[in-house]
Amino acid sequence: MNMHFAHLTVVVKLLILSGFLITGFSCAVLGDEQNVTPTVQSPETTAAYVPGELIVKYKDGSVAALAAEGTGPVALEALGAEVATDFSAEGLSNLQALDISGSLSVKEAIEELEQSPYVAYAEPNFIISLSLPETEPANENDTGEISALSYPNDPKFSDQWGLTNTGQTGGKSGADISAAKGWDITTGSDSIVVAVIDTGVDYTHPDLAANIWTNPGEIAGNGIDDDGNGYIDDVHGYDFINNDNDPMDDNGHGTHCAGVIGAIGNNGVGIAGLSWKVKIMPLKFLRADGNGDTAASLNAIAYARRMGADVISCSWGGTAKSQALGDAISSTNVLFACAAGNAGSNNDITPHYPSGFSSDQIISVAASDDDDGIPSFSNYGASSVDLAAPGDWIMSTYPTALGHQYVKMKGTSMATPHVAGLAALLLSKDSSLTPSALKTKILSSVDKLSAFSGKTVSGGRINVLKALGGGSSSGVVALPGQSNAPKDLNGDGKYEDVNGNSRTDFSDVVLFFKQMTWISSNEPVTVFDFSGNGRIDYTDVVTLFKSI
Structure with a gap:
């Protein structure tokens, strides 16, 4: 092991003299916005909805047309309701938004409508709210x-x-x-x-x-x-x-x-x-x-x-x-x-x-x-x-x-x-x-x-x-100047074969050392984090060298 470190020291000195620098990767943390928390619940509980408004879906288009006139089997006039929006014109067939102006509450109007065999469902016009975002x-x-x-x-x-x-x-x-x-x-x-x-x-x-x-x-x-x-x-x-x-x-x-x-x-x-x-x-x-x-x-x-x-x-x-x-x-x-x-x-x-x-x-x-x-x-x-x-x-x-x-x-x-x-x-x-x-x-x-x-x-x-169909299934790509992508030869999730030549040797250590900065920006860090400290740095060079 001492001989390994002696060899590594020589390599490091040569690489430094060649102009390659060891770069550490550290960073700072950022924080929080929770911005989509609607206040509505189910209509059976205390749902938040627009007062005096509901949405109804009819089972038959002709019924919807009659209802719009306040006549027919679903007589909206009797409910004190009128059509505010007919979504059928927008491609949502048999769906309408209603305004309730009579004595019935929204809940009572829904109960009345759902008793009709011509109504698929009726529901409140639920309020949708964002919690104001933290910025x-x-x-x-x-x-x-x-x-x-x-x-x-x-x-x-x-x-x-x-x-x-x-x-x-x-x-x-x-x-x-x-x-x-x-x-x-x-x-x-x-x-x-x-x-x-x-x-x-x-x-x-x-x-x-x-x-x-x-x-x-x-x-x-x-x-x-x-x-x-x-x-x-x-x-x-x-x-x-x-x-x-x-x-x-x-x-x-x-x-x-x-x-x-x-x-x-x-x-x-x-x-x-x-x-x-x-x-x-x-x-x-x-x-x-x-x-x-x-x-x-x-x-x-x-x-x-x-x-x-x-x-x-x-x-x-x-x-x-x-x-x-x-x-x-x-x-x-x-x-x-x-x-x-x-x-x-x-x-x-x-x-x-x-x-x-x-x-x-x-x-x-x-x-x-x-x-x-x-x-x-x-x-x-x-x-x-x-x-x-x-x-x-x-x-x-x-x-x-x-x-x-x-x-x-x-x-x-x-x-x-x-x-x-x-x-x-x-x-x-x-x-x-x-x-x-x-x-x-x-x-x-x-x-x-x-x-x-x-x-x-x-x-x-x-x-x-x-x-988009690019890269390998692991997301690992070939390093600059290499024709083959790195490989995991022993199935441990680490790609020790850095140059992709199907073996692990001293050349992988040298290539890894030269390309640490590129690797940290272009590869899945986890597969080259040989030391397990969550980043790419000099400890990975040492760990890879020891594993040869």
Whole structure:
């Protein structure tokens, strides 16, 4: 052993003289936002709902038409009810929102309606509320520790640990979704549209404006419904809670989610979204205070379907189960990325919706942190939550009018758009993928992690490179100058054969030493952490040398 160390000393001296430096990897930790905690419960208990409003689904379309007139077997006039919105016009057949102005309460009206053989179900118009997000404004002058990275050149990319984690935030190097390597395959497509159903989006933000969806059939400002979709001057989406054509974000939550999905990448400004080229469709159904309702969400979903959204991102939800919401989702043919919730609870025991609906279209998303652990706020569920994505202190865009262009937030709200952005990348590569096929690709390519074993269906966290078909199944790729990827020769999970020549010898030690910095930024750190201290450093060189 002493002879080994003597040889190692000579090697180290030679490498130092050759200009190679030993680099340690240490970091700092970041923190918390819990921002989607709807206050609603089941209608049998003390559900929070909009007073005087309910949603009804009829069993037959002709009955719905008669009911709209207050006649026929379901006479709304007798109930003191009138049709506020007929969702049938939006592709949600036989579904209506009603206003109750008579003596009956919402609960009594529902009981009366459900006695009719012509009514499939009736439910309150549930209130959906975001808890106001905790935010940490970005330092406008701070370009971060690793901003010297040449690709992408966005100055705050160093703060996006979820995309490339070198331990810069105090977490574990390699605990990321391999986005930078995935971008070698595709950076997205302008033909893919992602609807962000939320508090709106700052469509003028300098890191988002060029990626905002524009309605091709509408002429701005002429006061005419040019495309005949029922909405006047809906040039950049719509506001369904205030009922106007301006989906500007006055809360911040929706803009933050939009930036994770599609902030323009490699433009020398701010951050990089998962999909550098994409179209974000802003659909507002939550007010500045974070409150909205089911009826507004139904209109938003119907609009997204009608106007051709390819992916829908829903960073909200609660414990109230709205069958109308489930039906609206089923009426589409797109993938829904849905937040699992921020109560730190088991969704298998206490269901959360819409993430908990049983549908091949829905991916339920938990949050991961910069150590590849599960944050205390994140909901989980072995059968009800599909996978995890980065959600702990995520840097993203913020409405300029609210005082900061970039902030950090945390919650499954932030994890969800990572999945929506990955879906957009996959569709940019193959637009024929069905929602079910997209879901399968995303779930089957996760990095399996102990923290999510038994806590999610897949047991892992998304991996962009693997989902796009790049890299090996382990995520390990060939080191610079090598033709073969490293190999695990003895099945212990460590890749001691660094140069991939099917044996472990002194040349592996030399190569590992020379490429420590590259390995920590481009490989799964766990497979090269020979010393087991959670990072790549000189102790790994020593441990690898001893093992030869």
